[in-house]
Amino acid sequence: MIELKNVRWTYEGGDSAVLDGLDLSIRRGETVVVCGPSGSGKSSALRLMNGLAPHFHDGALEGEIRVDGAPITDLAQVGRVTGTVLQQPRRQFFTDAVDTELAFALENFGTPPPRIRERVARVVAEFGLAGLDGRLRELSGGQQQRVACAAAVTHGPPVLLLDEPTSNLSPEAIADLTAILGHLRDRGTTLVIAEHRLHYLRDLADRIVVLQNGRVRREWTRAEFPALTDEMLRAEGLRGLHTPARPRLLRAYAHGPSVEPGEPPTAPRRGAGEDPAPAPARDPAPALDHEAVATATGPREPIGPREPTGPREPAGPYGPREPAGPAGGLTLRGVRCTFLGRPVLDIAEAHLPRGSVTAVTGANGAGKTTLARILAGLQRHSGQVLHDGRPLSRSQRQREAVIVMQDVERQLFTDSVTAELRLGALPERAEHASGVLADLGLAAFGDRHPLSLSGGQQQRLVVATARLSGRRIVVFDEPSSGVDRRHLRSMTAAMREVAQEGAVVVLISHDADLLDLAADRELRLRPVP
Known part of the structure; x- marks a missing residue:
């Protein structure tokens, strides 16, 4: 499905090749995770698979690249057979609303309007986007990521390329994305995922390909996954294959409608x-309650001098103001923020020591x-933000x-x-x-x-x-x-x-x-x- 043979890629103005002799073959319907240290060439490899390099990212390209049997010279054809999710989703949006963004690729390919409406409605249901009916710029980063994933598959490409797709997602959203990727995999979609987080992919990936200095350093097959120890992954700079446990942290002093x-x-x-x-080492932080604010102590070795922050302030109604x-x-009091009349943040009181x-x-x-x-x-916003007791x-x-x-x-x-x-x-x-x-x-x-x-x-x-x-x-x-x-x-x-x-x-x-x-x-x- 995807073939890269002896590929060398150097960005215009770059002093060295980002990809240097990369050989990678991905079969139709295969799920391949491309990982490795930052700067190893993961994103660049994906840009070559979808034609963004060299058509939009200028540079010198050597070697052979084929997607679905054809070279990447015809960008329109590459766009039909691939969908892409970038690290920062706002960079790939072409419209300002969820529904029009989902329809964008289909409209470009001349799809009849009834088919567009049918397909968009199906993707909205599959990705749980029914409540996201506002402008894209008003969505959180994680919500934008979900929309980007949905928009990438709306036109039904046989290849989906994802670059750090979980970078802004909550654990719940990662679980939803995992289920969607599993559904796409079962339908025969070829998945290529550049990722540092591996835990959610351990039951999806057919291969893990580790890049270093722009070429394949090693590969692991699905059969080899159980034998991978944490020491082996650490040696490659990779995260663990098991879902990290949520750390037990002391709760900050806070209350209000937005506070869980x-x-x-x-x-x-x-x-x-x-x-x-x-x-x-950090000194253990004491528990916080509604009568006092926790203190954080420990040695300080500043890089440079800091200006004094002023004298001690008198006590306030929620306990001592910060000396x-x-x-x-920082103390937040009555901090509220709305977008288009809809409340998005409402904190009655909070302290950030x-x-x-x-x-x-x-x-x-x-x-x-x-x-x-x-x-x-x-x-x-409304309300007050105080530093050391001063607004x-x-x-x-x-x-x-x-x-x-x-x-x-x-x-x-x-x-x-x-x-x-x-x-x-x-x-x-x-x-x-x-x-x-x-x-x-x-x-x-x-x-x-x-x-x-x-x-x-x-x-x-x-x-x-x-x-x-x-x-x-x-x-x-x-x-x-x-x-x-x-x-x-x-x-x-x-x-x-x-x-x-x-x-x-x-x-x-x-x-x-x-x-x-x-x-x-x-x-x-x-x-x-």
Whole structure:
């Protein structure tokens, strides 16, 4: 079905080949998982299979590529036989509404309108999209991912290519996607999935192909899966084949319609499991209740000096307001946000302490990214956000906060990795840029253009800029999409270091591996009833 023979691909302006002698054959109806370290060529291989390279991504191509027996010279024909789901779904949308996006490919192929309506209705039911009737830009990242998956199969292609399809999905949404992929596989669809998370694919994949330096390093067949040990996977930088257990985290102090009810666990959180974080040990965080706010203590070794945050504030009606020092942080009071008259976030009271990492979790559409935008001063809302007991306006938050977005490509502005890192760094921290790059596995890319990096490398670069920003509020919104197992640990270390310097660190993630490594407590959101 798909043949790549001795393929060499170099992006225009690149100084080395991304794919270098890649040989890969995929049979009709086969499900193949393509994995490997960030930058190994997974996304580039998929771009060659669907014709985006070299037709839209300029570069030098050598070797032979055939899809369904034909070369990729006819892009229209390749589009008929393949559907694609990109890492960042908003990059592949052509319309602004769910129904028109699902119909887009069929309309381009001249499908009769009655057939389009029939097919769209079927896909809406299969993918559970009936409630997503608004504009695409108003959906959460996970909801957009579901729409992208549905749009990729609406025209019934025999080949479906998926690039990190679970990067923004909740565990429940991953289970739904797994069921859909199983249904497509049973129907004979050829599935090629570039992915770091392997656990949801262990019963679907016929082969796991590991890339390194642009060529196949090794392959495992379905029969070999049971013999794969965690040590073997770790040696390749791969995640485990078993579904990661949800870590038991202390509940953050919070209440309101958007806050999922539940008591915090009585026992301290367990350790970091099979893959402990390399960061300095954390002091156990005490349980939170409605009378007091937890404190996070521990040694701080800041990269550079921080300005004092002011004197101690008097007590408030919900317990002590946060003093300057490790017990301070952000307090949210009556924070509400609506889109087109529909409430999307409603928090009566919440506290996010400084000096520790607070995970914000919840189903897709629960308001996690909306909360991130509020904390960074990018979203209008009612209510108050206070820092160390003092109200912090939106404009002040824009100066005090930094956010690592889901789609980090929108945050890259310069022509080199080194320049990007220095752009947002405090002057006294700029000299540490090379060390931070080395910690995050980017030391060899200082002169590269940021947009020439892989998705995972771009993600780590923006994490590095946040590390050197010196801001008092640092928000990471799904930072582990495109990040392999090795770099989960370096990313965790960066978050821990920011927290130990006294910043309020908020981690929005569905990634149980990352939550287990990095988070101290959890604020679990739910859709507004």
